[in-house]
Amino acid sequence: TLFFTEEDKYGLYSNLLFKYFLAEGVVCGHDLFVASAKEHPDNILKELPAPLLDDTYRNELGEEATAVKSKDFQDSMKIAWRYQNLPKMEVNRPTSAKFGHYYDVSKTISPELFQSIKWHCFYLPEELSSQPKMKSCNMNSAYTRLLQSIQRIIYQEGFDGSDPQKKQRNILRIGIQSLGSMLWGDDICSSETPEDTHSLTKFLYVLRGLLRKSLSACIITLPAHLIQNKAIMERVTNLSDTVVGLESFIGSERETNPLYKDYHGLVHVHQIPRLNSLICDVSDTKDLAFRLKRKLFTIERLHLPPDLSDTVSRASKQDLAESAKLLSSGCGAMAIGKKHLDF
Template identity: 40%
Template sequence: MSSFQKLTSNRISINGTKIKNNLLVISSGIPSLDYVVVYPSGAIFVVEEDVLGNYSRILNKYFLAEGIICNHKIFIASADEVPQDIVKELPQPCSTSVEDEVTRPSQNFDKMKIAWRYEGLSQVESSFGSDANFGHHFDLSKHIDAETIEKSNISYCYLDSSKIYSKGFKNGIYFTLLNKISDVIKDLKTSNMNKNFLRISIPSLGSPTWMAMDCDDNTHENYGQDLLKFIYCLRTIVRDTNVAVFITIPSHLFDDDHLMKRLLYSVDNAVKLESFTGSSKEANPVYKDYHGLFHITKLSSLYSMVPFVPPSLDMAFKLKRKKFVIEKLHLPPELQESSEREQDDITSIPYTCGGLKKKNIDF
C-alpha cells in the first residue's frame, strides 16, 4: 500500500473564488490577466503605474468591480483622491457574447507577396485563454449603477492628514492605514471569515501626496524606509487570511532606483505597465496595435516549489472601447521588397584584395 495521500482542502468555497494548491484564488476582473498571473488569497499584488497612471487606474477598477459582482467585502484607502469617487466609474458586467469588436482575418485575404508556402498555415494566436467558469467580463463603456454600489459592503479610508506618531514609522499615515486594515480584518474574522472574502485597494501608494504628509518636519529622509516597513507589516497581517491586496505604485517618481527592487521582496505578484504615450515607441509601426508593454516583475509561489510561468513573457496591452486586453507581443514580418535594400546589402560588402566588389566577380 502506498504511503502517499492526497491532501484535500478544508476551505469552504466562497463565491468568486476557486481552490488551487490548497489556496483560494480570486479573479482580477480581466480574463487575460488571470491567465498570466495567479492571484491567491493572503497575497499582495503590486502594479507599477504608467507615467500618466491611466491604465493602472483601469486595472484597479476591474479589481473592485469583480469584488462587487462577487459580493466580496471591499476596503479602499487613498490619499490622492476621495475613495468614494473611485467607485463611481466601475465597469458594468456583461456576458461573454457582448464583447468589443475583434478584428478577424478576412477569408478573402490577399495572397502574400513572399513566402507563399505559408498561406495555408493558421495565423498566430495572440490572445490568452480564459476559464469560462471563473471571473466575469466587464464593459468599460458602461458603469455600475449607484444603487448597486450603495448596497455593496464597501469601507472607505481617506488619508487626508495624519498626525499620529508611532515608534516604527516617521510618517504617521502608514501607521494609521495599518490600524485601519487590521480593524477591517478583525471585523471579517468575527463575522465568520470563511464565508466571505476581503479585497483591499490602495491606489498610488507612496505618491508625492504621501510624502507631503511626512510628520518628521517634512525632511523625507526615511521616506523609503517607511514604505518598505509598511509593505512588510501589511504582508504579515494579510498572510493566511481570505484577503487580497491590490496596490498601485508610481515607481517612476522615486528618486532611489533601488527602492522598488527592495520592495519586490515583500510582495507576491508584481507587474509593470509601460505606456507608449509621449515616448518614441508611440510612432513606431511595430507597436501600432498596442498602447503599451506589460512586464511581469515577480510571480508568487505560495504553497508550491516554483511559480506558474505563462507561455510567453513578451506581452503588450491594448485598451479597446469596451475592454482592456493583454496579448502576446508578436512583431510584424518584413514584407517590403525594394531594390534599395538589395543594393545596400551589396555596397556594404568590403572590397576584396583584388580591388573588385563581389558583384563584379564571375564564378
C-alpha cells in the same frame, strides 16, 4: 496575497487595472476597502467599469472578429508573396466567461450592484483633519493611520476567522492607490536619499502579515518611474507576491513604431507568487502587451509582424529585362550596358 503594480508614466492604464480589480470584487460579492490620497474613494467606486454578460461578450467578440477579418482582407494585397501562403497564427479567444468576468470600459457599474456588498473608504486628507498627527515605529503618520484602519476592518468584520459561525465567510479586497507618492507624505519619489527609507517597506511588511492571517487580497499601485533609489524598489519587490509593471507607449518612440501599432503598451511580469511551494509556476511566455479597444481592455501575447521593407532585396523586373537584352545581343555588348557578368 499582495499584488503590486508599477504605474505607467501618466497613470492611465494602471488606474484602469486598479478599477478592474475592484469591479471584480463587486460582481463576486466581496467587501471592498479603497484607500487613496489623490482621488476620493467614492469617485473611484462610481467610475468602475460595468460587467459584460456572456451574450454581450460574445457579441463584442463577434464584432472584433469581423473587424479583424476585414482588416486582413485589406492587407492581403500588401503582404509579400513569400508570406502570403503561410498559415496564419490563430489567437485562442475565450468563448465564455467561465473564469472571471469581462467589463465594458465605456460604461460605469450600476448602483444596484453596490447594494449587496459593503465598502469602506480611506481618504487621507479627511483622516489627517479628523485626527492629530501620529508617528510610531519609524513610520510616517499616513501609513500608520492606513494600517490601523485596515486592521480595524479585518477584526470588526470577521475576516480574520475569529467568528466563523456567526456569518458567512467572505473576502476583503483592498485597493491602495499611488502608494509612496508625495501625497502620502513620503519623499522616496522626490529624493535619491530620502529621510525615512524604511517607512514604506515596514508598512508592506506589516500589511503582508495582516493579509496572511485574514481572508484578504490587496492591490497596490506605485509610481515606480519616480523612485530614484533602486534599492527601495528591490525591497518592495521582495515584500510583494506578484509584481507587474505597465509601460505605456504614450509620448515614447514606440507610439509611432509600426511594429507596435496594434498595442498601447507592454506588460512586464517581474515576479509571480510562490505560495506554499519552493518554486513558482513559470509561464511559457513573458512577452505580453495590452491594448485598449473600443470597450475592452485586453492583455495579449506580443506578436510582432514580419519585417517587410519597402525595397525588395531581389532584382526588379526592369533590371532583369536589361540583363536579358544584354544576353541576347551577345557578349560583346555587355561592356556597353549597365550590368556586367563575370565568368
